[in-house]
Amino acid sequence: MSLLRRLPPVLRALLAQALAFAVLVALVRVGLRFPPLIWVLLQAVLAVFLSRWMALSSRWVFMQAALPFLVRALWGAPIPAWVYLALFLALALIFGGGLLTRVPLYHASRDAWEKLESLLPATSGLNFVDLGCGFGGPVAHLAKARPDGVFVGIEASPFSWLVAWLRCLPRPNAHIRLGSLWRADLATFDVAFAFLSPVPMPALWAKTRREMKPGSRFISHSFEVPGETPHRVIPVKGRDGARLLVWDL
Numbered sequence: 001m002s003l004l005r006r007l008p009p010v011l012r013a014l015l016a017q018a019l020a021f022a023v024l025v026a027l028v029r030v031g032l033r034f035p036p037l038i039w040v041l042l043q044a045v046l047a048v049f050l051s052r053w054m055a056l057s058s059r060w061v062f063m064q065a066a067l068p069f070l071v072r073a074l075w076g077a078p079i080p081a082w083v084y085l086a087l088f089l090a091l092a093l094i095f096g097g098g099l100l101t102r103v104p105l106y107h108a109s110r111d112a113w114e115k116l117e118s119l120l121p122a123t124s125g126l127n128f129v130d131l132g133c134g135f136g137g138p139v140a141h142l143a144k145a146r147p148d149g150v151f152v153g154i155e156a157s158p159f160s161w162l163v164a165w166l167r168c169l170p171r172p173n174a175h176i177r178l179g180s181l182w183r184a185d186l187a188t189f190d191v192a193f194a195f196l197s198p199v200p201m202p203a204l205w206a207k208t209r210r211e212m213k214p215g216s217r218f219i220s221h222s223f224e225v226p227g228e229t230p231h232r233v234i235p236v237k238g239r240d241g242a243r244l245l246v247w248d249l
């Protein structure tokens with residue numbers, strides 16, 4: 001079970017649907033016959049049950065319940081195949097990075113941007129990096145608020161990178177790079193910010209300690225570094241428990 005829980009939610013969701021479908025196939029093989037809608041209902045109930053067992057969140061469980069009905073509704077509908085392909089490609093571009101990195105795409109609130117701003121050193125010429133900048137909200141906001149600084153966003157997902165790049169185009173002091181945060185050299189930054197997930201935090205902490213210079217600052221949105229007490233914790237608006245954890249290195 002713990003192995004299952006370590007799988008990304010999307011894989012657990014697919015597995016739940018596949019297992020539910022396998023049960024349905026077994027029932028057909030032993031000779032059970034129902035109207036199509038009952039099969040769809042059965043698939044949904046089993047998928048929900050398995051999703052709960054696999055500790056998926058309520059949002060996922062809701063989608064798991066709806067999926068069989070959606071598939072049934074679209075079955076045989078005159079939708080050209082390229083629409084499905086385009087949808088798949090769009091989803092892969094937006095969320096594909098998250099599948100590989102186990103970091104989903106969600107955004108820091110405006111309140112978090114403003115509190116981040118108050119955590120920047122007052123000195124002119126500061127260098128800031130958002131490790132996994134998503135759609136570039138924090139970088140765009142800070143670059144506007146502090147024209148005397150340089151603000152870098154690094155993003156692995158091509159679609160998110162494009163959105164962030166376009167969003168930051170009007171800001172000459174903002175630079176959005178496409179690539180992995182693990183390849184970035186953090187030595188040049190005075191402040192590094194990350195809003196990722198619990199998974200990469202130990203490795204990211206090791207990287208900041210290795211590369212960032214004394215006197216610099218590491219800020220994690222919401223996710224702790226196991227065994228490392230932050231110097232400050234600043235609650236921010238957003239999801240339950242949203243906060244900025246600040247370490248002065």
Ligand SMILES: C[S@@+](CC[C@H](N)C(=O)[O-])C[C@H]1O[C@@H](n2cnc3c(N)ncnc32)[C@H](O)[C@@H]1O
Pocket residue numbers: 097098101103104105106107108130131132133134135136137138154155156157160179180181182194195196221
């Ligand atoms: C939770 S979002 C945060 C977005 C933004 N920093 C914010 O606070 O609004 C995390 C982002 O990190 C990106 N990401 C995850 N792992 C990454 C990696 N290894 N290199 C670069 N980006 C990564 C994801 O694609 C996602 O867009």
